[in-house]
Amino acid sequence: MFFFWAKLPAVRAAMVAHPEAEWIWWVDSDAAFTDMDFKLHLKKYKDHNFVVYGWPKLIYEKKSWTGINAGVFLIRNCQWSVDLIEAWAKTGTTITIIRSWGEILRTTFKDKNFPQSDDQSGLSYLLLKDRDKNRDKIYIESEYYFQGYWVDIIGTLDNITDKYIGIEKNVNILRRRHAEKVSELYVSLWEEYLMKDSLRRPFLTQFTGCEPCSGDHNAIYSWETCYDATQKALNFMDNQVLRKYGFIHKDLLDSSSVFPLPFDFPSNLCETN
Secondary structure (H helix, E strand, C coil), X not given: CCHHHHHHHHHHHHHHHCCCCCEEEEECXXXXXXXXXXXXXXXXXXXXXXXXXXXXXXXXXXXXXCCEEEEEEEEECCXXXXXXXXHHHCCCCCHHHHHHHXXXXXXXXXXXXXXXXXXXXXXXXXXXXXXXHHXXXXXXXXXXXXXXXXXXXXXXXHHHHHHHHHHHHHCHHHHCCCXXXXXXXXXXXXXXXXXXXXXXXXXXXXXXXXXXXXXXXXXXXXXXXXXXXXXXXXXXXXXHHHHHHCEECCCCCCCCCCEECCCCCCCCCCCCC
16 A cells, blocks of 8 residues: 555544544644644634645646645544545555556546556545535635645745744734743734735645655655755744744754844844944
C-alpha cells in the first residue's frame, strides 16, 4: 500500500476510538501551522461533514485532480463520514485496486501523469462523480489558507511580518505581551485590523513535493530550496511563540540565533540612545 493511503484507516480508527469528538482533523506530516493564533471557524461548517482546501472550478469545470489538496481535511465523526471513507478507500489501498483504479482516474483526470491511484485523485473522483450526493456535505474551502502551497507562501512571509509589525506600532493593546490563556481575546482584536486584508498569516503551509520524510522530493525543486523554505516557515511560526516571551529570530533562515526584543516592541517610545 502506498503510504498516502495509510491516513484512511488511521482516521477511521480515531473516529471509532473517540465517539465523543465531533470532528477529526487530519494534517499530513509535511504541513506546518504558520498562524499560531488562528482558530478554525467550525460554525461555518455546521451544515457540512467534510472540509478540504481547493478550487471548485478546477474540480467541476476543468476536471483537474489538483483542484483539491487531500493532505489536510476536517471530517465530522458520523456515519456519513464512515461511508465516505469506505468509498474513498475503494479507489486505492491494495496493489490490485491501485492499478485498476489508476487507469480509471487517469481517464477521468487528463492532467494526472502517473499511473497509480492516490488519495487525492480518489477523493476528486468521488467529488466529481457523486457531485449531487456530496455537494451539500463536502465544503471546498478557498477563502483562507486552510492549507497553502509553500511555493506561493514562503516569499510572502517577510512582507506579512512587516504588515503585522506595522499594525502593532499603531495599536498599543496588540503589542502587549500576554499569556497563552488569553490569546483568544487578542485574536478577536486582531481580526478588526485583518478582516479585509489579504496579506495575513497563512494558517497551514504544506510542503507538497518536498517529501521531507522520504527525501524523495520532486525533481522540479532542489533539496536546498525545500530545506530553506521549511526553515523559514518553522522560524516564522516559532517567532509567534517567542514574541510572547520577548525574543525573536531576526533571520528566518537562522534557527540557532535568538535575540531579545526591546520593551514594548515595536513601539519607538522606549528607545534609548
